[in-house]
Amino acid sequence: MHGIANCDSIKKAKQWLTNAGLEYQFRDYKKNPPSRSELQTWADLLGWESLLNKRGTTWRKLDPAIQANIAADNALQLLAEHPSMIKRPLIIKDGQALVGFQAATYTQFFA
DSSP: OEEOTTOHHHHHHHHHHHHTTOOOOOEETTTSOOOHHHHHHHHHHHOHHHHBOSSSHHHHHSOHHHHHTOOHHHHHHHHHHOGGGBOSOEEEETTEEEESOOHHHHHHHTO
């Protein structure tokens, strides 16, 4: 699981995984940011749009010109520079990826 330790969605996902008896490893984006190569792999699995968190304060603080011109060619660089803009939690399992937390989706993903 990838994310930020104090994120409420991360806390919910960790609790769900623990209650389900599933082991996981957690990586904090802020302490150990993903490489550009990792971001590309995740974007290949999910699409860069799915990785970009437009609801957070980091996105809202960006220059409106940057927000207006976000596209595939610059999105991953922006995520590399601002890892807190990566949606969370991000789960990678057996070559598949899942972003966000919804209990029903987790039930299906981990079935």
